[in-house]
Amino acid sequence: MTGEATAEPTAWLVSRRYDLGWFFGGAIGAVAVYALYRAGTPILALWWLWYAAIDSTHVAATFTRAGGRARLVAASFAAYLVGPAAIALGWAIGSRAPFYAFVAITALVSQLHIVRQHYGFVALYRARGGERGGLAVDKWATYVGLWAPYAGFALSRPELARALALPSLPPVIATLAPAIAIAAGWAPLAIAIDRRRRGERAHWPKALYLAWATAASVFTFSFAGRLEPVFAAPDERQSFLLVTMMATLFHDVQYHGLVWWANGNRARRSTENRRPWRYIAFLGGFAALYLLPSCASGWYGGCAFTVGERAQELLFGSVVWGATLQHYLLDTRLWRVRTDERVAADLALQPFWRGTT
Numbered sequence: 001m002t003g004e005a006t007a008e009p010t011a012w013l014v015s016r017r018y019d020l021g022w023f024f025g026g027a028i029g030a031v032a033v034y035a036l037y038r039a040g041t042p043i044l045a046l047w048w049l050w051y052a053a054i055d056s057t058h059v060a061a062t063f064t065r066a067g068g069r070a071r072l073v074a075a076s077f078a079a080y081l082v083g084p085a086a087i088a089l090g091w092a093i094g095s096r097a098p099f100y101a102f103v104a105i106t107a108l109v110s111q112l113h114i115v116r117q118h119y120g121f122v123a124l125y126r127a128r129g130g131e132r133g134g135l136a137v138d139k140w141a142t143y144v145g146l147w148a149p150y151a152g153f154a155l156s157r158p159e160l161a162r163a164l165a166l167p168s169l170p171p172v173i174a175t176l177a178p179a180i181a182i183a184a185g186w187a188p189l190a191i192a193i194d195r196r197r198r199g200e201r202a203h204w205p206k207a208l209y210l211a212w213a214t215a216a217s218v219f220t221f222s223f224a225g226r227l228e229p230v231f232a233a234p235d236e237r238q239s240f241l242l243v244t245m246m247a248t249l250f251h252d253v254q255y256h257g258l259v260w261w262a263n264g265n266r267a268r269r270s271t272e273n274r275r276p277w278r279y280i281a282f283l284g285g286f287a288a289l290y291l292l293p294s295c296a297s298g299w300y301g302g303c304a305f306t307v308g309e310r311a312q313e314l315l316f317g318s319v320v321w322g323a324t325l326q327h328y329l330l331d332t333r334l335w336r337v338r339t340d341e342r343v344a345a346d347l348a349l350q351p352f353w354r355g356t357t
Contacts, residue, residue: 011129011234013121013347014261022257023121024209026114026250027216033245034224040225043230043241043300050245051300052291058252059260059327060286064279065334076329080322087318106321113328115146115253118213120335125206127349138188138210145185145214151195152177153243158230161348178222185214213250220246231300241300262346293319 003289009209033046066073086102091299119142124140156174189211220243263279292301297320337344 007253010144010188011125011203013124013128013205018257019205022261023254024212027212027252029144029249029253030216030220030246032247034219036240037227037230037242045316047231047241047245047300050249052287052292054256056287056290057062057283057289058255059236059323061256062327062330062334064263064282065259070332072333078327079329082325083318094121095155100313106325107269109328110324111147111150111247113331114247115143116332117251118146118210121213122206124347124349125203125209127133128204128250129206131203131206134188134191137191138206140211141184141187141214145181145210146217147180148177148184149217149225150265152245153221155227157240162235172221175251175285178218181218181222185217186211216250217247244275262343265346288305290320 001134013023036042036046049050049094063073083099083102086098090098119139122138122142125222126135192204192207195202214244216228224246225240226241229241231239335343337347337349
């Protein structure tokens with residue numbers, strides 16, 4: 001990977017090639033997962049390959065951004081207590097409902113995390129393009145464009161609606177979700193086309209990015225989602241492996257590209273001797289540790305050795321989802337461009353940021 005910090009005004013964050021490969025390209029990986037599944041590749045083979053090579057390493061990459069933030073990292077380990085608290089409540093009342101509710105809510109937070117990252121890229125493209133107007137349009141376009149397909153999928157599934165304590169929508173309502181998403185998410189592209197037609201400056205990377213992300217969300221939840229459930233997990237609400245992989249893989253690839261670029265910029269400023277092999281070794285070691293409880297829990301196929309039901313809940317709820325929640329918590333604190341000058345410098349934004357959001 002490459003990616004140099006630059007003070008030259010440019011609509012791309014790093015370069016056209018880098019952005020298209022890393023910040024746009026994850027959606028191609030999602031389509032590839034769909035194609036492989038449709039071609040007969042076992043869903044669990046795809047799941048564990050993605051989980052080991054891409055998703056777990058993206059969680060690990062978060063810690064490489066936490067240099068000098070020891071207190072924040074230490075406090076983030078409280079995330080590992082949320083699952084056990086829900087499990088203990090369930091044991092006390094003789095029901096698994098608190099545990100299932102915890103998993104369902106955490107899955108909802110996962111989608112929020114994905115959408116927030118997409119909006120983060122929209123904000124970065126706005127800053128890099130020097131945009132000072134249209135913020136409300138871009139916000140609504142992002143959140144409606146990316147949430148509508150997910151909502152249409154989730155609320156048309158009785159098991160998910162029950163888990164989230166929401167009414168189940170009739171199928172005809174869910175069919176409107178793609179149209180709503182495209183109308184919202186492609187609005188900035190329509191505005192850019194109109195500006196170009198009138199001879200005004202149009203910011204193409206931001207508009208194209210949002211249209212691309214919206215199309216990927218529609219394809220994932222409104223099209224590929226029709227095949228779900230593709231696996232019978234212990235909790236039926238966690239059986240939607242295909243859409244989970246597709247939505248998250250796009251996010252994962254973006255994150256890997258962003259962290260590599262930002263870390264490289266920080267290393268160059270500090271004249272630090274960057275050692276890619278150490279970074280890769282750290283991601284691999286973390287992934288191995290991350291996979292052990294996931295596999296042992298038996299939740300998604302798992303290893304040949306599995307554990308009892310209660311130990312399974314503890315492994316899945318405290319360790320697996322605990323690490324995921326910790327990632328979400330850290331991520332909300334480690335990318336604050338407005339309040340952390342180091343982050344703004346890592347993303348090469350100082351010449352462009354002020355007054356653009």
